[in-house]
Amino acid sequence: MRKSFLRVVLFVALGLAGSAPRSYGQANPKPGENPILRDIFTADPAPLVYKDKVYLYVGHDEAKEGQMFNMNDWRCYSSSDMKNWTAHGSIMNVRDFKWASKDAWASQVVARNGKFYFYAAVQEGTPANAKAIGVAVSDSPTGPFVDARGSALISDKTTPGPNGWDDIDPTVFVDDDGTAWLAWGNPNCYLAKLKPNMTELDGPIQRIEVPNYTEGPWLHKRGSTYYLTYAAFAHQGMSEKLCYATAPRVTGPWTYQGILTDQAKNSYTIHAGIVEFKKQWYLFYHNATLTLPTGESGALGRRSVCAEYLYYNPDGTIQPIAHTLAGLSVPPRKGANPASPQRPPVAPTATPPATSAGxxxxxxxxxxxxxxxxxxxxxxxxxxxxxxxxxxxxxxxxxxxxxxxxxxxxxxxxxxxxxxxxxxxxxxxxxxxxxxxxxxxxxxxxxxxxxxxxxxxxxxxxxxxxxxxxxxxxxxxxxxxxxxxxxxxxxxxxxxxxxxxxxxxxxxxxxxxxxxxxxxxxxxxxxxxxxxxxxxxxxxxxxxxxxxxxxxx
CATH class of the missing domain: 2.60.120 (Jelly Rolls)
Incomplete structure (x- = not known):
């Protein structure tokens, strides 16, 4: 889960309150049809490919009428075909971080050193009373996970600023040379190297500067090109879309590539998770279209995870992605992903930024x-x-x-x-x-x-x-x-x-x-x-x- 500036949240919340959420593919959904998870409300998907399965980590939305967000634990699902998903239940509760008080927000799990490391945004208790990032560890991708530090990995003291919500939305990327990187933040995108133990920072915190960044970063690599996908525009008074940038190194320089996908249905937030599985690339995100069998329908704090196929252009840029009902229930396009380019993609030449003479x-x-x-x-x-x-x-x-x-x-x-x-x-x-x-x-x-x-x-x-x-x-x-x-x-x-x-x-x-x-x-x-x-x-x-x-x- 991610939070933008309060004035933006309230503006959108009031706007959504007057419109009834739509039922989206509720009658006998096909396997892989969106939303792909239907037993509970889920948000902020983070996929992990391990051996012959995809493990999908999500936040659990439990907001009732009048609540903005109510999230207390994280869930895990797995699939070997990207259509049928097995629920593994709760893998950790926010209060398993003894120093945290509430808010089981966006998370991600990575495999390293024979263990599985879980990074999550929570609300740190007194005296900080601000958002923070914790790290937990398990011997299994389905948990249970236990606090690996007994304290926050990233806290409000780490990145002091005027807002108490800037340390959210962790994403961890392990490069080909074994170096692990942590990125996070709202409305700034922070980047730091992790030590091999995966529970400590290794060096100074940097900042990734890309246009329209709000929150929810996701790092991945294809060939020699690094990709940063992120939720954009919310801090500018708009509903979030997904934008992305490319770079020859994880430290940049980053080239803005524009909007990847539009606003999610019935939700002002969106959160990307990108993974390759069995030679096909996928985008995970959430919307708020699900109606549970109980009759409870999607809303601001009741979202549902979806997935789409992701395709690259020959120059390494990503083709714009439309949100569909069919999702992964239909086969991917054959031959749609060309081989990885040997050089980072180059953005189209822009019109010179000067027009008037003088x-x-x-x-x-x-x-x-x-x-x-x-x-x-x-x-x-x-x-x-x-x-x-x-x-x-x-x-x-x-x-x-x-x-x-x-x-x-x-x-x-x-x-x-x-x-x-x-x-x-x-x-x-x-x-x-x-x-x-x-x-x-x-x-x-x-x-x-x-x-x-x-x-x-x-x-x-x-x-x-x-x-x-x-x-x-x-x-x-x-x-x-x-x-x-x-x-x-x-x-x-x-x-x-x-x-x-x-x-x-x-x-x-x-x-x-x-x-x-x-x-x-x-x-x-x-x-x-x-x-x-x-x-x-x-x-x-x-x-x-x-x-x-x-x-x-």
């Missing part, structure tokens, strides 16, 4: 910027990655056509560059373009820093038309706009300016990061030229830095 856009010059590069003449905050924690795009609330930040400069200068802390999204196209505009609001004397609205005149960057630019999804980082001499407008000391991103309401081509507090006294963040409201409060700032050349008399 300006160039460089994407992701610095992922997760802890400070602005160089020496800006002005910035709304010194440490954008730590301070700008929320994501806003044109899909926010009822939809918006402009996101803006007002600011002042202390001395006259010519604008040479603008840096925004942004990223993610679907990218720009004809249906969801993005434009950059800059307005002089006049002398700031007597104006409130976060006025209830502002009026604009001529756009300093493009006269009647805004500066249109092309954007391809990047991990959260700096978007750097450089202006040619002919486009370097003059910024006057004592004047208030408004920088805007303009787009199509309800679209999400990219996200601009905004603070959770007022970080800049001389201006504020706006949407539709009205102050940004988060949690019904105002006083926020977008992450913006302005670079310029001083003017001399």
């Amino acid at each position: 300006v160039s856009l460089t994407e992701n010059t610095q992922p997760r910027p802890m400070q602005w590069p160089g020496s800006p003449v002005f910035s709304t905050m010194p440490d954008p990655a730590t301070v700008a924690l929320d994501n806003l795009s044109f899909n926010h609330k009822q939809g918006t056509t402009s996101l803006g930040q007002t600011f002042e400069v202390k001395a006259d200068c010519r604008l040479t560059r603008l840096d925004l802390f942004g990223g993610d999204g679907f990218g720009t196209d004809a249906k969801q373009p993005v434009a950059l505009a800059l307005y002089d609001l006049g002398p700031a004397t007597g104006l409130a820093a976060d006025a209830p609205t502002y009026a604009v005149g001529a756009n300093l960057l493009g006269a009647a038309n805004s500066l249109i630019f092309t954007y391809t999804p990047q991990a959260a980082g700096i978007l750097q706009f450089d202006f040619a001499a002919s486009h370097q407008v003059t910024l006057k000391a004592g004047h208030r300016y408004a920088l805007e991103l303009q787009g199509v309401a309800k679209s999400a081509p990219l996200f601009w990061r905004v603070s959770r507090q007022d970080t800049y006294a001389g201006g504020g963040a706006y949407q539709n030229r009205q102050p940004v409201l988060l949690n019904d409060k105002r006083g926020y700032d977008f992450a913006l830095a302005v670079y310029g050349t001083p003017l001399t008399n």
Whole structure:
């Protein structure tokens, strides 16, 4: 089980509460038809191939009406044909981790050294009271599993941050050379090497930077290519889809390959598990379509595990996967998976990220910027990655056509560059373009820093038309706009300016990061030229830095 930001969870929960879940293939289902497990509600599938069987580890959903999630134990199923599944019952209860208090969330089992190691996300008890990752061990793939450490492998102290839910969704990958890697996290994707004993970290924690990442990572390898599949978009106010990236090494660099599969039916969450069994690849995930014989139907906290065939393209990319009722009840396509490529796949060449003459856009010059590069003449905050924690795009609330930040400069200068802390999204196209505009609001004397609205005149960057630019999804980082001499407008000391991103309401081509507090006294963040409201409060700032050349008399 995975948890996104509470405001996203509540928004989707309220939306699903008004719609009745659908019965999905309940009448005499064929073996392998989705959902593939039907005795209880299950979620967050994690497959393990061991000898001649696939073992499938799942969380057990027990939420009743009015509950978001209620998960107390983990279950195991096995199959030798991927159609008929044997239930092995509960393999561990969350309270078997004596230091944990609740929440048997996403897990995975790997075989190593003649034993089976079980990694799971739980809620650590006092004094931490935050999500953590434990590890248990067994001599059998069906358990029982016992706590291997007596303490959390990953705790809130391991990855300190503003959220208590970031240490969830562990995935473990053992490479061909025997090196074991652990990845996890929401909304950051962490990566660390494990010691051969599989119960301790071996070295520093790294961070994988990929676009749209929310949670639920899954690592696998095919040929010489590494794949990272993950649940995406929930931290941006949308239901989760599965995206993936490829790399020549588990430590990257990672190339974003886009959306693998769409939102699960009747569920805002989704969780990938990918495995090869008898020369065929499979994707496991969950939806919320099952109705039990008792009449209890699927819902936010009552999900059900499904599976689909997975196919590769000749270049090593994965073909998009549709969710089907038939699932694995029908034979796979013959000859659909070509041989593994000898070199990592290369993403299609993107459209150059600059369109308007006189300006160039460089994407992701610095992922997760802890400070602005160089020496800006002005910035709304010194440490954008730590301070700008929320994501806003044109899909926010009822939809918006402009996101803006007002600011002042202390001395006259010519604008040479603008840096925004942004990223993610679907990218720009004809249906969801993005434009950059800059307005002089006049002398700031007597104006409130976060006025209830502002009026604009001529756009300093493009006269009647805004500066249109092309954007391809990047991990959260700096978007750097450089202006040619002919486009370097003059910024006057004592004047208030408004920088805007303009787009199509309800679209999400990219996200601009905004603070959770007022970080800049001389201006504020706006949407539709009205102050940004988060949690019904105002006083926020977008992450913006302005670079310029001083003017001399």
